Amino acid sequence: MSRHRLILLAIAMILIFFLLAAAIPHVTILELLVLAGLMTLRTPPATHFFKFITFFGTPAFFYPATAALSLAYYTRRRWQGFWAVLITMNITWGIMEWLKNFYHRPRPSLGPLEPAPGFSFPSGHAMMGTVFFGLLALWLLKTCPPRCRSRVVPVTLIFLLLLGFSRLYLGVHYPTDILAGYAAGMSILALFLAWWNEG
Known part of the structure; x- marks a missing residue:
């Protein structure tokens, strides 16, 4: 994809993010109905599976995984990739935390299956996952x-769809949180790729 199209994609994702943020007061009841419906589908094997999947959106995974991906670039003397992965992941984390504190949306309280500190919007799993696994996909496509x-x-x-769905299944996010996380992550990833192509 050309640099121009990547920038347009980033702008489109930012607009989608703000549309989702604006929709929060109008869709919360509908989202609770979605979560209530998912509660009826819970089974012990599915719960075990989605708790496993959701691990790949936690800091316990992202810290060592980011270090490993950066090291993979470093060992091949691809300095741009080394610094870009570190900087992009840290910037994404900072933006995510700022957005959560800005929107200050409480998490759903409809039978969550695991503790989830912090605010709900946007989903950090969806946002950080989109950026990290997008960067990982880029590495794999090149190697x-x-x-x-x-x-x-x-x-x-x-995998990203499963990661986002795991947060809905576990009852710790609203659907708009997940969609906004994807949109925010895609905007950052698209800007990264635009810079990468230029570099």
């Missing part, structure tokens, strides 16, 4: 054998 490259993007998208 894995050609026969594997066609699978990288679909697998990444499916």
Whole structure:
């Protein structure tokens, strides 16, 4: 994708984010109905599975995973990638925390299956996950054998959908939190890729 299109994509994702933020007062009751419906689908195996999936959106995963991805660039003397991964992930974390404190949205209280500190909007799992796994996909597209490259993007998208859905299933986020997290993460990732192409 060209640099111009990536910038347009980032702008579009930012607009979607603000539309979702503006919709919060009008959709909360509908979102609670969605969460209530998901509660009826809970089973012990599914709960175990989604608790496993949700781990990949936590700081306990992102800190070592970011260090490992940065080190992968470092060992190949790709200094731009090394610094870009570190800087992008830290900037994303800072923006996420600022947005959560700005919107100050309480988390759902409809039967959460795990403790979730902090505010709800946007979802940090969706936002940080979009950026990190997008960066990881970029690395894999540049390094894995050609026969594997066609699978990288679909697998990444499916995993991100599972990561976001895990937060709904566990009852710790509203749907708009997840969608806004994806939008914010995509905007940052698109800007990163625009810079990357230029660099």
